[in-house]
Every structure is written in C-alpha cells, then in structure tokens.
C-alpha cells in the first residue's frame with residue numbers, strides 16, 4: 001500500500017528527498033490553515049510537523065487513516081498525544097536531532113552570563129572601556145543543577161564534563177542518571193545548586209513550575225538558564241527574584257510571552273512589566289528560541305525523522 005505523507009512545515013530538504021527515494025509519497029502544504037488541512041488529512045497515512053498548529057482531538061478525528069505524526073523537534077505540546085495513541089497513531093519525535101545544539105547553547109549562555117560577554121562587547125563598541133564592572137565569574141567549583149534529565153539534560157551534562165563542576169540532576173523518572181550527573185531529590189538540588197538549567201517539556205505538571213515558592217526553596221543565590229519552554233517559569237516571579245538578588249542572572253532562550261506577537265510585546269500599553277525588566281537587565285541574555293536551531297541540527301533532525309519513519313515501516 002502507498003504511504004502518503006503530508007508535510008505542513010518546511011524542513012531540511014534531505015527529509016523530503018530520502019522519503020521520496022524510499023518510496024513514500026510526499027506532499028507539502030505550508031500555507032493552508034488548520035481547517036484546510038483538516039479537510040484533506042483523511043487522505044494521508046503520515047503527517048510531518050514542527051509546531052505550526054495544534055494537532056488536537058478535532059484534527060485527529062478527521063485524520064481517519066493517519067498512522068503516524070512525525071514531529072521534527074523535541075517538544076510534543078502541540079499534539080494531543082494521549083488521544084493520538086488511543087487511536088493507534090504512532091508519535092515520532094526527534095530530540096536526538098537537536099539535543100547537542102541545545103546543550104551547546106545552554107553552555108554558551110552560562111559562559112556569556114558569567115563573563116558579561118554581551119554587555120562588555122556592547123560597551124566597547126559604544127566607546128566605553130569598563131573593566132571593573134565587567135569582572136566575571138568562573139564555572140570552576142560551581143554546582144550545576146539540571147532539572148529534566150532526558151535527551152537535552154543528558155547532552156548538557158556531557159558538555160560540562162571538561163569543567164571542574166559538580167553536576168546534579170533531578171527528574172520525575174527514577175534511575176535516569178548516567179556517569180555525567182548524580183541524580184538527587186529536588187530538595188537536594190535546591191540546596192546545592194549555583195546554576196540551574198531547565199530541560200523539561202511543557203506539560204500541565206511543569207507549567208509555572210519555577211515560581212516564587214520554588215525559587216525561595218533554593219538555599220543560595222543562583223543563575224538560571226531556560227532552553228525548555230517559557231511557560232515553565234512565572235516571569236514576574238523570576239524578575240522579583242532578580243530584584244531581590246536571589247537570582248543572579250538569567251539566560252532565556254524561551255519566554256512566557258513567546259506566542260504574543262512582537263508588536264504586542266513592544267506596544268507600550270501591552271508590554272508586561274516583567275518583560276521590560278528582562279529587556280533592560282545587564283544580567284539577562286535573551287535569544288529567540290534558537291537553542292535547537294543550528295545548521296547542523298536542521299539536517300540532523302531531518303535525518304532522525306527519516307530513519308524513524310523508515311524503521312516504522314521496516315524499511316531498513
């Protein structure tokens with residue numbers, strides 16, 4: 001039987017080329033609305049997505065012949081996974097494709113924050129030679145707390161091995177630790193951590209996880225890196241903790257407000273105060289959800305998806 005696959009987001013060309021070569025029939029539709037795609041999805045056995053729209057119950061009810069959803073990335077929050085599984089639709093994701101990129105970006109954010117790289121660079125370029133206010137910190141001797149020890153957390157811990165740091169991890173699953181981190185309770189992680197890095201998905205359990213109560217439970221002041229999902233942090237609580245000195249700096253690749261348009265964010269009346277604070281703070285680095293978005297991961301994500309689809313159909 002022919003396997004027809006609909007691609008609704010653009011990806012590295014090898015994905016399309018290799019699936020074609022393997023005999024799958026590929027169609028692309030990057031522009032149609034969710035409703036328009038719903039009207040044609042019955043004709044497909046597979047759909048390849050990034051995160052353009054939600055694959056929810058209404059969509060899945062119309063996808064009567066769907067056998068798999070392939071997510072070119074790690075986060076599955078745009079898919080009603082439980083419902084898809086109840087309909088025997090396989091979920092294929094590719095965290096192996098961008099975990100290295102996320103790990104390197106997380107490390108880059110820490111080193112940049114610790115050494116004031118962004119600020120010092122901007123100062124010099126505007127004619128200011130300031131040494132004392134740009135005195136940095138060293139990673140040596142610090143304790144890094146990783147929350148979420150899956151693909152991303154593990155890749156990040158691996159990158160840290162060349163530094164003289166203690167690496168702790170906390171994960172809701174037991175026995176996930178490898179040689180690169182010690183698995184501890186959340187309490188122990190909060191007792192010891194100097195730099196917290198989040199590598200958790202966004203789920204009802206992790207939503208707003210980093211709030212004022214959670215931050216208060218840390219024993220020392222700490223830095224925070226978030227390359228996971230913006231809504232895992234209550235930004236106003238993060239900002240309050242920065243103002244009180246409990247949080248020393250933040251590297252944020254994802255924002256709670258990410259789904260707002262930039263026009264909304266920069267409109268004086270609508271700009272959340274916490275966002276304004278982040279925008280003006282020297283000890284905050286912001287990037288536009290690019291941690292997993294490298295040239296290399298673009299290609300690797302596509303390859304992982306091709307391999308997994310071929311494996312599903314025993315096409316080795």
Ligand SMILES: O=C(O)[C@H](O)COP(=O)(O)O
Pocket residue numbers: 050051072073074075076098292
């Ligand atoms: O979940 C991921 O893999 C990354 O956050 C990238 O997500 P995106 O495909 O929605 O950009």
